[in-house]
Amino acid sequence: MIEVKNLSKHYGDQIAVNNISFTANDGEILGFLGPNGAGKSTTMNMLTGYISSTDGQALINGIDILEEPMKAKKEIGYLPELPPLYPDMTVKEYLRFVYDLKKCKLPRNTHLADICKLVKIENVYNRIIKHLSKGYRQRVGLAQALVGNPKVLILDEPTVGLDPSQIIEIRTLIKKLGKNHTVILSSHILSEVQQVCDRIVVIDHGNIVADDTEENLSKTLSQEHRLIVQIDGPRNEVMKMLEGISGVKKLDRLKSYSGDIADYLVETDEKSDVRRELFEKISSNGWCMLGLKTQELSLEDIFLKLTMGENIKGFKKAKKEAD
Amino acid sequence: MGAIFRRELLAYFTTPIGYIFLALFYAGSGLFFNLTALTSGSANMAYIFTLLIYVLMVAIPILTMRTLSEEKNQKTDQCLLTAPVSLGGLVMGKFLAAFLIYIMAVAITLVYAVVISAFAKPDWLVVAGNIVGLILLGSAFIAIGIFVSSLTENQIVSAIISFAVMLVCYLLNAISSVIPIDWLANIITKLSFVDRYTGFTLGLFDLSDALFFISAAAVFLFLTVRVLEKRRWS
Numbered sequence: 001m002i003e004v005k006n007l008s009k010h011y012g013d014q015i016a017v018n019n020i021s022f023t024a025n026d027g028e029i030l031g032f033l034g035p036n037g038a039g040k041s042t043t044m045n046m047l048t049g050y051i052s053s054t055d056g057q058a059l060i061n062g063i064d065i066l067e068e069p070m071k072a073k074k075e076i077g078y079l080p081e082l083p084p085l086y087p088d089m090t091v092k093e094y095l096r097f098v099y100d101l102k103k104c105k106l107p108r109n110t111h112l113a114d115i116c117k118l119v120k121i122e123n124v125y126n127r128i129i130k131h132l133s134k135g136y137r138q139r140v141g142l143a144q145a146l147v148g149n150p151k152v153l154i155l156d157e158p159t160v161g162l163d164p165s166q167i168i169e170i171r172t173l174i175k176k177l178g179k180n181h182t183v184i185l186s187s188h189i190l191s192e193v194q195q196v197c198d199r200i201v202v203i204d205h206g207n208i209v210a211d212d213t214e215e216n217l218s219k220t221l222s223q224e225h226r227l228i229v230q231i232d233g234p235r236n237e238v239m240k241m242l243e244g245i246s247g248v249k250k251l252d253r254l255k256s257y258s259g260d261i262a263d264y265l266v267e268t269d270e271k272s273d274v275r276r277e278l279f280e281k282i283s284s285n286g287w288c289m290l291g292l293k294t295q296e297l298s299l300e301d302i303f304l305k306l307t308m309g310e311n312i313k314g315f316k317k318a319k320k321e322a323d
Numbered sequence: 324m325g326a327i328f329r330r331e332l333l334a335y336f337t338t339p340i341g342y343i344f345l346a347l348f349y350a351g352s353g354l355f356f357n358l359t360a361l362t363s364g365s366a367n368m369a370y371i372f373t374l375l376i377y378v379l380m381v382a383i384p385i386l387t388m389r390t391l392s393e394e395k396n397q398k399t400d401q402c403l404l405t406a407p408v409s410l411g412g413l414v415m416g417k418f419l420a421a422f423l424i425y426i427m428a429v430a431i432t433l434v435y436a437v438v439i440s441a442f443a444k445p446d447w448l449v450v451a452g453n454i455v456g457l458i459l460l461g462s463a464f465i466a467i468g469i470f471v472s473s474l475t476e477n478q479i480v481s482a483i484i485s486f487a488v489m490l491v492c493y494l495l496n497a498i499s500s501v502i503p504i505d506w507l508a509n510i511i512t513k514l515s516f517v518d519r520y521t522g523f524t525l526g527l528f529d530l531s532d533a534l535f536f537i538s539a540a541a542v543f544l545f546l547t548v549r550v551l552e553k554r555r556w557s
Contacts, residue, residue, distance in 0.1 A: 011557070045401075048401075049405055050405050052555050052556050070407045070409070073406060073407040074407045076405065080405075082398045082401075084400070084402035085397075085399065086330070086334070087397070088334060088337045088338050089333070089334075089337065093333065097326055100325060101326040101327070101403070102407060103407060144402065
């Protein structure tokens with residue numbers, strides 16, 4: 001269990017992390033989501049005692065990391081952004097070193113063998129780390145965090161640099177670990193957090209902007225309804241008609257097909273349901289409605305909304321153009 | 324501390340650093356041994372030990388340059404500092420590993436003494452005093468090297484600055500002679516590494532000299548711990 005209370009970190013005048021609080025319960029995988037430079041790694045470094053906090057408190061299983069660092073650090077397995085590997089050692093030497101470093105009491109050979117099996121690095125066990133690929137290094141880093149079987153795992157972007165099949169493997173592994181560990185996982189990859197985590201904390205510019213399950217986040221944020229309608233009809237007239245519907249907040253033509261067919265995005269506020277009116281107006285004009293679907297906010301939309309605020313429109317436009 | 328000590332020791336021999344240091348020390352001391360003892364037919368080893376201070380000044384920066392700078396550079400310090408190890412234990416582990424390699428280097432002087440004993444009777448007590456003095460001087464230099472290494476992320480910078488600091492320590496006598504303020508010159512003379520060391524090479528064992536080097540090593544190791552601590556709090 002991890003409790004973070006009003007944690008802050010200042011670098012001179014710069015505020016890297018600003019007064020954040022959250023809790024990760026036992027057996028929970030907490031996703032720590034934010035754009036690059038949001039303060040994710042800083043927070044994790046504070047939780048693991050690598051750097052000190054300017055203010056506030058971090059409790060690992062009830063032990064304050066700054067007051068009783070030796071005791072608290074024993075409870076933590078940490079995989080930093082860059083796996084802390086010594087390139088000149090073999091995997092075996094390195095894991096044995098970590099085992100000694102953590103003053104681990106479990107039977108050494110079987111414990112290390114179990115971990116290697118879990119993260120699938122048995123076949124590189126005797127190889128020198130500098131000759132390993134990025135994916136294997138990441139896994140050795142994860143193995144390092146697992147040595148000593150700590151109850152709390154703090155993983156900073158654990159899937160960075162892995163290929164798609166490795167990513168899936170590591171995610172499955174983290175899910176498995178999440179059943180009997182407290183896991184905090186940081187990422188800027190939304191789908192990852194969506195798949196793996198039970199709860200999501202979104203951090204931006206050092207502030208927590210959301211802390212909830214993914215479902216709830218989608219619910220609270222999707223205040224407007226979004227409809228995508230496919231209409232066969234003269235485009236300008238269709239747009240004019242759509243503008244005339246009351247309750248419509250936003251309109252956009254998304255994609256054009258052959259003839260007069262096009263997709264339109266219609267955003268309305270929560271109260272108004274315009275589907276019936278839409279249907280009737282289209283048919284009274286002699287056009288044809290080919291499709292109608294509601295669109296829920298994806299995690300990506302939520303994320304952008306939370307972290308970019310007003311810039312969201314410009315960003316999405318730029319993104320669309322880039323696509 | 325034990326784990327760090329063992330890893331460091333291993334690292335000295337899985338990287339070229341340990342070999343370079345030992346080779347440099349053996350070659351340098353061998354050269355001086357040849358010049359001062361063998362060619363001139365002298366059984367007095369004091370010269371070798373006096374000259375060895377130059378070898379130390381070049382070789383010890385190489386021995387210590389990567390101790391902490393490389394950890395920072397490769398981010399492996401995240402592994403060390405988030406493990407249940409105290410900073411004191413961390414620094415001490417590093418120091419002891421470098422110290423052990425250094426002892427392996429110094430041991431060669433015993434061989435020289437044995438070689439001399441084939442021709443003449445060396446004064447074994449003086450030799451022992453010399454070796455003790457060399458070990459003490461070396462441990463102070465190693466502590467300086469580790470301290471400098473904690474200040475930078477770059478091994479080369481670490482080596483050069485360590486060399487410069489050791490050079491200053493070596494030149495303290497010369498510096499004090501050009502300082503017109505008496506009391507300041509006096510203090511600097513008292514800190515002179517060379518003066519303290521020369522006593523040992525002459526076969527004089529002065530407890531205050533021994534304590535001087537031990538405290539110098541302790542001060543720099545303590546400062547290293549403070550640097551690491553400060554980095555966390557900045």
